[in-house]
Amino acid sequence: MTRLLETTGLVAFYGDAQALFGIDFELSAGEIVAVIGANGAGKSTFMKSLTGLVKSEREQIRFGGAAIGGLPPAEIVRRGIALVPEGRRLFASLSVEENLKMGATAKRRGPWHLERIYRLFPILADKRAEPATALSGGQQQMVAIGRALMSNPSLLLCDELSLGLAPIVIKEIYDALPAICAEGMSIAVVEQDVSMARQVSHRVYCFQEGRVSLHGQSAELTREQISLAYFGI
Amino acid sequence: MSLLEILLQGLLLGGLYALFALGQSLLFGVMRLTNTAQGDFIVLAAFAAIAGLAALGPLLPAGRAAPFVVGALLLPISFGFGYALQRWVLNGTLGRDPLPSLVVTFGLSIVIQNLLLEVFSADPRSIETEGLNTASVALPGGLAAGVLPVGIFAVAVAATAVLQWLFARTAVGRSFRAVSDDKEIAELMGLDARKVYALATAIAFVPIAVAGVLQAMRTTVSPADGPVLLLFAFEAVIMGGMGSFWGTLAGALLLGVTQQIGFRLDPGWGIWFGHIVFLALLVVRPQGLFPKTRS
């Protein structure tokens, strides 16, 4: 399997406060990798670094063979990384369809387009003209995912998809992931729910206070191993 | 003068104020920029038109068409000027703190006023309209209105409609709204916020140019007029409610009408009355007449 994404010694700062202390991470084409960890472990910071929202050294992140650390977000999405942000962050002044269209700004070629998003999430087709923020939490999450897919990424980053959603809705969202993966898209999910993370992914990374405390095949890691790594005991 | 006549004159005046205010509304809506030089840019456009008429004199068609030709030439220049201004000066001042953009636009205001004073002296000037600014048209009900004010009103309504359409129905407008909602995520979609802002300011400078030319045709302009026009533009935007161009138009019409009522009561109290109504509205309905609520 070809290595699609690779970070080497990735560090990140918010002003003077250091959030990541050297993350080594890799992801191959077609894989689903989960990132778990307690609040403040650095998972979201990691996602932000990958997408250019938080600056890093050029060589610390390699994607598709090129060094992309610190590039502007617009450039990174053009190269094929799309983010479903934590908390959805839909555009409040735009309708559902307009939000989806915004995702296509980068004009990348690929299988994802408006109609296909509506086939994936049929409820959105009914609500396409409504203001995006008038939808329920789960539906908004669908819009956020759809918006990211519209840029036809090769790597989809999902930051806390289950945040604030009911379990049945979470299941519905995650059930859609295989369909997204079917054509070779790679996915990295940040997830609070450890068992959901293990179910859905091939491999798992556990973050603890800005460092990788554990990584391995989702099916092989034991609950005790994960607990230790999660809480850093 | 009957109440109906006052109302009519007020609405027509409000049309001009809408042109003053549309650019201000756009800039604040898209990038939270408070342009304290708004009025001065309008005056600058007016003087540019006056200078243009003088310089291009023999090349222009004779008679009433001349100012409109110069005005049309001024539009793309104004567009480009706005783009450059945002891209190279104002973009650096945007952020959470409103002070830098305020100080820079304030500085620009001083620079423009004194530059105009230096080049044109303090004498009020106007554009020769060959009687257009005194021509009147008869309306039903025995009312009469100036041709120019009616024309200005029509242009104002058209400009409002165009801007509303631009924002609601085009990809450009969509990018403006997205960047205004969440700049970070908009960049994540592939937008370059700096260029989006520059385009927004460029568009905002078109009604500024139109307003400047029409103001100089309607009445006289002098280099120090900027601040007065700024306050009118600002009052129109606030009274109308933020986030809506039709709201800005409504606010401008309200301002025009209240000022006319004030003028009729006593010539010295016209502007004052407009201010008072503005402040009163701010107390009882601070969100304005037609605010676009954002969730």
Place this chain on the structure above:
Amino acid sequence: MNASAAHASSRERDGSDLAHVERSTRTSHAALVTGLVLVALAATLPAWAPAEVASSWMRELVEIACYFIFAMMWNLLAGYGGMVSIGQQAFFGIGGYVMLALGNFAGVNAFVAVPLGALAAAAVAVPVSFIAFRLAGGYFAIGTWVIADVFRLSVANVSAVGGGSGTSLTALRGIEKATRETATFWMALACVIASIAFVYLFLRSKNGLALLAIRDNEVAAESQGIDVRGMKLAVYVVAAFGCGLAGALYFVGNLRISPDAAFSVNWTAFAIFMVVIGGIGRIEGPIVGVLIFWALNKLFSDYGTWYLLGLGGLAIVVTIFFKQGLWGWAQQRFGWSVFSTQRRLRL
């Protein structure tokens, strides 16, 4: 023993004083002494300066004092209160007109009327705040300008104080010129010292910390129990008092008032320039700013429009390239601090 071992042993000795908060620096001590010397020199000016020169110097210093107090108050409001106002001239004018009215019509001694004018401005600030606080950010700024314009237009229609063309201060007519000028000068000096002292002590106090907290993050400050609205109102009223003081003082010196002069937005414009160039949010900023402003004024004001154009351009350049103002830049570069309201943690 090497340095780190010596340090370690001193830490063991002074267990109670591991880390302390440093409030003054060597520079600030030096500046305090210099300041006292300057004040002494200034106060005795009529004694040691030649008569012809003393008169014009005193008049100039009174003017500088007014500009400076106004700038300090604008700085307090914007830099520490987080409220950028383009309408402080409203209180400047109110201070001036109330002083004049008390002096001309109520027979109050004009010098006594100065602080009374300031009090009137502070009193007016309370109802004004109910309206002004409806707005925020840039729109607050222009809104205060509208309010100032309302005062200007209102006063311009009051014939008792000369309407649009203004009137003269008759209350000081009986006093000999030299005495009047000296008294005005000393009053100005007293006002300047009082303003600096007040702002300095205020900012060093817990209120100052609260203000900084509000400026940095209002919501967080509120959650810590700070009465945000109360503090903002307090700062707004204090700034109004100061601007009113400056206005009343100015027209005692100027003897003639008019609405366009009293309520001119130029007062705020100049204050903005002084503070931005000197550095917003720092006490030394307005001092540095007023000195630079005055120097520029002396050198270039004959050039009229070009001078103002240059000022505007300078403000633009400083705002874009020297975000903390020239003093702020120097402070970062060289670590200077004269009026120490910072607290440095020394470990």
